[in-house]
Amino acid sequence: MxxxxxxxxxxxYSMAANLHKAGLLAGVWNRNPVRAAGFCQNLAGPAYSELAxxxxxxxxxxxxxSADADVLAVIEELTPALKPGSLIIDCSTVxxxxxxxxAGRVEAVGGHFLDAPVSGGTEGAKQGTLTIxxxxxxxxxxxxxxxxxxxGRRIEHMGPVGAxxxxxxxxxxxxxxxxxxxxxALAFAEALNLPLDKVIDVxxxxxxxxxxxxxxxxxxxxxxxxxxxxxALHHKDxxxxxxxxxxxxxxxxxxxxxxLEYEELMDAGYGDEDISALYRRLRRLFPEE
Numbered sequence: 001m002x003x004x005x006x007x008x009x010x011x012x013y014s015m016a017a018n019l020h021k022a023g024l025l026a027g028v029w030n031r032n033p034v035r036a037a038g039f040c041q042n043l044a045g046p047a048y049s050e051l052a053x054x055x056x057x058x059x060x061x062x063x064x065x066s067a068d069a070d071v072l073a074v075i076e077e078l079t080p081a082l083k084p085g086s087l088i089i090d091c092s093t094v095x096x097x098x099x100x101x102x103a104g105r106v107e108a109v110g111g112h113f114l115d116a117p118v119s120g121g122t123e124g125a126k127q128g129t130l131t132i133x134x135x136x137x138x139x140x141x142x143x144x145x146x147x148x149x150x151x152g153r154r155i156e157h158m159g160p161v162g163a164x165x166x167x168x169x170x171x172x173x174x175x176x177x178x179x180x181x182x183x184x185a186l187a188f189a190e191a192l193n194l195p196l197d198k199v200i201d202v203x204x205x206x207x208x209x210x211x212x213x214x215x216x217x218x219x220x221x222x223x224x225x226x227x228x229x230x231x232a233l234h235h236k237d238x239x240x241x242x243x244x245x246x247x248x249x250x251x252x253x254x255x256x257x258x259x260l261e262y263e264e265l266m267d268a269g270y271g272d273e274d275i276s277a278l279y280r281r282l283r284r285l286f287p288e289e
Contacts, residue, residue: 001087002026003147004058006051006074008035010227011118012064014125015091015151017043019062021128022150029054055081060147064091066233068098075102084110087143091132091151093117093172093233095240096162099135103161112140115161116148117168121228123215129153133171135164169244172237175212175229176258179275182213183282186221191286196221216276225273225280232271235262 001024005016008030019025020043027046030036036047048054055061055078063074071092078088088106090099090113099115106113114136124130130152134141141157148155158167185208189199200217203209219225238259245252261281262271270277 001059001143001147002057003060003062004028004048004054005062005064006030006054007064007066007070007092008039009064009066010122010230011091011125013039014122015062015064015118015130018125018128018151019147020045022146024147024150026058027054051077052081055086056083059083059085060087060089060144062089062091062147062151066092067236068094071098071102075105079105079109079111082106082109082111086111087140087147088113089116089134089144089147090114091116091118093168093237093240094165096165096169096244099162099165103136112137112143113161114140114144115164116144117164118152119168119171120152121215123228124153125151132156133158133164133167135159135161135166137161166244169237169241172234173241173252173255175234175275176238176255178210178212179278180254180258180282182210182217183220183276183279184285186213186217186279187282187285190221190283212276216274219274220276220279225270225277227272227274229275230272231262231275231277232266234275235259235266235271238262 003019003024004026005028016028025045027048028036028039029048029051040047065071071090071094088111103113114134116132116134118130118132120130128151131154132148132152134157158164189196204214238255241255
């Protein structure tokens with residue numbers, strides 16, 4: 001299926017590259033045309049200057065942009081050029097409401113829409129091992145599966161449109177808690193004068209082991225926070241989770257605490273660092289004498 005890719009950011013660039021490797025990529029579009037041209041120079045395929053032109057030459061389109069407004073702006077430009085039966089796969093992390101609105105616009109012109117946010121960080125995007133949680137019709141999911149399998153390892157249909165974003169919201173809340181737990185534990189280990197590399201290795205192989213401590217722990221304790229998932233983007237996602245929880249009549253106390261701590265770090269200029277940069281703040285729980 002001829003597939004176009006929209007949004008060549010930290011995640012999207014590698015996801016599009018994997019579609020190219022699978023022989024599916026027919027073209028790309030990026031808000032910054034220089035990045036799109038660079039992608040095509042490094043790999044292959046045309047870089048389109050207009051979304052409508054890309055849509056006219058593709059059977060499927062994958063979107064990976066940063067915010068709700070961006071998704072809806074892309075959909076608005078795409079829909080006049082969509083053919084009946086076209087497939088739109090949105091891998092952005094946005095609200096359920098945005099996914100449902102986007103789906104309605106696409107379905108109104110005879111297309112299929114999946115909300116298919118991803119998890120696995122920049123490493124998973126590069127290696128093609130992302131977890132992808134999709135919402136949409138069974139027919140749309142079946143059409144999308146070969147495209148999704150080129151970008152991810154675990155592909156799951158979670159239900160109707162919006163179910164993918166709801167599942168991703170659960171993931172983001174859990175990521176906030178894990179970030180807090182790993183950062184606090186490593187700050188504690190440092191205060192106890194333990195060899196941190198050994199702590200990470202030993203704890204990471206036991207009942208408390210998890211992806212975050214194994215993949216982010218070693219860089220955290222070295223004070224290095226290259227972005228696998230930018231703090232500012234996680235903060236944006238947690239705001240969505242907070243609104244969803246409020247709508248459900250509940251609250252997310254740990255998430256709200258994490259948001260406040262992120263805001264402090266973002267104000268200090270660390271918003272483009274990985275979420276593991278929360279460790280900068282958690283180390284203060286054990287001030288040096």
